[in-house]
Structure formats: structure tokens, C-alpha cells
Amino acid sequence: xxxxxxxxxxxxxxxxxxxxxxxxxxxxxxTFVDTDPRLCAQCxxxxxxxxLWNKGSHRSVACQKCHHNxxxxxxxxxxxxxxxxxxGGEAGHGQVEVGAxxxxxxxxxxxxxxxxxxxxxxxxxxGKKIACVTCHAAGMHGFEPAQASCQGCHGEHAIxxxxxxxxxxxxxxxxxxVDPGLRPTxxxxxxxxxxxGVLPARFSDxxxxxxxxxxxxxxxARAPGQERxxxxxxxxxxxxxxxxxxxxxxxxxxxxxxxxxKSAPEACVxxxxxxxxxxxxxxxxxxxRFGGAPKPLLPKT
Numbered sequence: 001x002x003x004x005x006x007x008x009x010x011x012x013x014x015x016x017x018x019x020x021x022x023x024x025x026x027x028x029x030x031t032f033v034d035t036d037p038r039l040c041a042q043c044x045x046x047x048x049x050x051x052l053w054n055k056g057s058h059r060s061v062a063c064q065k066c067h068h069n070x071x072x073x074x075x076x077x078x079x080x081x082x083x084x085x086x087x088g089g090e091a092g093h094g095q096v097e098v099g100a101x102x103x104x105x106x107x108x109x110x111x112x113x114x115x116x117x118x119x120x121x122x123x124x125x126x127g128k129k130i131a132c133v134t135c136h137a138a139g140m141h142g143f144e145p146a147q148a149s150c151q152g153c154h155g156e157h158a159i160x161x162x163x164x165x166x167x168x169x170x171x172x173x174x175x176x177x178v179d180p181g182l183r184p185t186x187x188x189x190x191x192x193x194x195x196x197g198v199l200p201a202r203f204s205d206x207x208x209x210x211x212x213x214x215x216x217x218x219x220x221a222r223a224p225g226q227e228r229x230x231x232x233x234x235x236x237x238x239x240x241x242x243x244x245x246x247x248x249x250x251x252x253x254x255x256x257x258x259x260x261x262k263s264a265p266e267a268c269v270x271x272x273x274x275x276x277x278x279x280x281x282x283x284x285x286x287x288x289r290f291g292g293a294p295k296p297l298l299p300k301t
Contacts, residue, residue, distance in 0.1 A: 098131060118177065118178065160224060190213075215229070
């Protein structure tokens with residue numbers, strides 16, 4: 001009779017251990033369903049999505065972090081995983097919710113680009129109410145560049161400016177800056193040109209023209225030859241002023257270097273080489289005056 005309490009205690013202990021084991025197993029299964037990419041790989045390992053994710057910038061992020069499932073969908077996929085077969089045509093799982101993007105990109109976590117307050121997302125997400133996946137879905141797994149999503153709404157905007165043909169939209173339209181609007185500012189242009197070493201001496205901070213680069217340069221011009229605004233668009237009447245009237249002086253850029261604009265003696269000597277010695281070190285313009293034209297119009301920025 002004295003052995004019954006011992007037996008009862010053993011049974012109770014075994015039951016508690018069994019329940020704890022079941023609970024631990026259930027938690028491990030739930031964690032597996034909620035966070036482990038191997039569940040997704042059961043069906044998607046051979047798919048291009050999985051291969052591109054495995055090589056992309058989000059490879060450290062589990063599929064389930066972005067692709068959410070209901071508990072019912074999770075159970076269906078777990079049952080299929082344990083059976084070693086696809087989930088039998090179950091549709092609708094793995095939806096991407098807006099909060100999934102915000103959990104990283106609005107988190108102030110320096111490991112991820114933060115989009116809060118950025119001008120591109122301020123216009124598209126806050127202003128136009130465009131969902132993240134509208135622009136990023138195809139590019140996230142690398143099926144097509146993000147530039148293609150821009151063209152989906154804005155159409156084909158060919159870049160005709162020399163040297164810029166291969167640039168991504170974001171190279172000029174900086175989504176993550178905090179400037180107003182999305183048109184490139186002078187600072188945007190100079191930042192890129194200086195970084196790439198494209199004629200950096202021509203873009204000094206004390207250059208005579210400080211207005212927006214877009215006043216003269218139209219990279220998305222509709223027709224060839226229109227990507228650079230003619231000087232006469234602002235300097236009206238210049239061709240009929242002073243020595244500018246001469247046919248040999250009709251091309252502005254023959255004498256005025258772009259972005260520096262002031263004509264130097266070297267420009268004169270390029271054509272008038274035989275007259276270089278007679279000036280006695282004085283500037284050509286001291287005697288040969290080109291003035292007389294009205295002041296240029298202020299460019300539209």
C-alpha cells in the first residue's frame with residue numbers, strides 16, 4: 001500500500017514532463033513556421049525567387065519577416081512540410097504587408113536605409129498613398145531593376161545627355177534626401193560630378209552662375225540636340241552686340257568655357273595665334289570689346 005504514492009508521483013512527474021515536452025515541441029514548431037526559411041525552401045528551393053533572395057541584400061532576413069501568414073496557412077504549410085510535399089494548391093499565403101517594410105526601414109536601425117522623412121517616400125507613400133510593394137515588389141528579389149517600376153508610372157524617360165545613359169533614376173532623383181521635391185538640385189548634380197571626377201574644376205562654389213543646373217541642362221529632352229538649352233535662350237540679342245556680330249564669333253562655347261563662362265586670352269589665341277605678341281601682356285578685351293548686349297534673362301529654376 002505504501003508504494004502507491006510513489007507510483008502516483010512518478011506518473012504525475014511523467015505527465016508534467018510529457019506536457020512540457022509537448023509544449024516545447026509546439027513552440028519549436030511555431031518558431032520554425034514563423035521564422036525559418038527552410039519551411040519556404042521545401043517548395044521554393046528550386047524557384048528563382050529563393051535563389052535571388054539567397055544572393056540579395058535581404059538574405060539575412062527570413063522569408064517570414066516580410067511574407068506573413070495566418071495561423072491556418074502556417075499549419076497547412078507545416079503539415080505539407082512534414083509530409084514532404086507541396087501544400088496542395090493552397091493559395092494566398094506569404095502576403096507582404098506594409099508593416100513588414102516599416103519594421104526595418106522606419107526603425108532607426110542603422111543597418112537598414114531609413115525612409116522616414118525622405119523626399120521620395122514623402123511624395124509617393126505619404127502624399128500619393130502608394131504601397132511599398134507597388135514599386136519594390138519586382139526589384140526586391142531581383143527580377144527587374146527598380147528603375148522599371150519608375151517607368152511603370154512615369155513612362156520611358158530616355159536620358160540623352162552624354163555620359164548619363166546608364167544612370168539609374170535614383171542617381172539624380174535622390175529618394176533618401178530630405179530636400180523638397182524630387183527634381184535634382186544643384187547640390188545633387190555637383191555631388192555626383194565631383195564624386196565621379198567629371199570636370200570638378202568647373203564646378204567651384206564661387207562659379208559665376210549659381211542657379212540650378214536644370215536651367216541649362218535637360219537630360220530628358222524629347223529630341224536629340226535639345227538636352228542643352230541654347231545660350232541665346234537667356235542672352236537674347238547677344239549675337240548682334242559688338243564683336244559678337246562677326247560670323248567667327250557666333251558659337252558661344254568656342255570662347256566661353258562651360259561653367260566658367262568668362263572668356264580668357266587663350267580662347268582668343270586659339271584663332272588669332274599670330275596676334276598673341278602684340279598685346280604686350282594686356283587682356284584682349286581691354287581693347288577688343290564684345291559688350292553692348294542687354295543683360296541676360298533670369299533662368300527658370
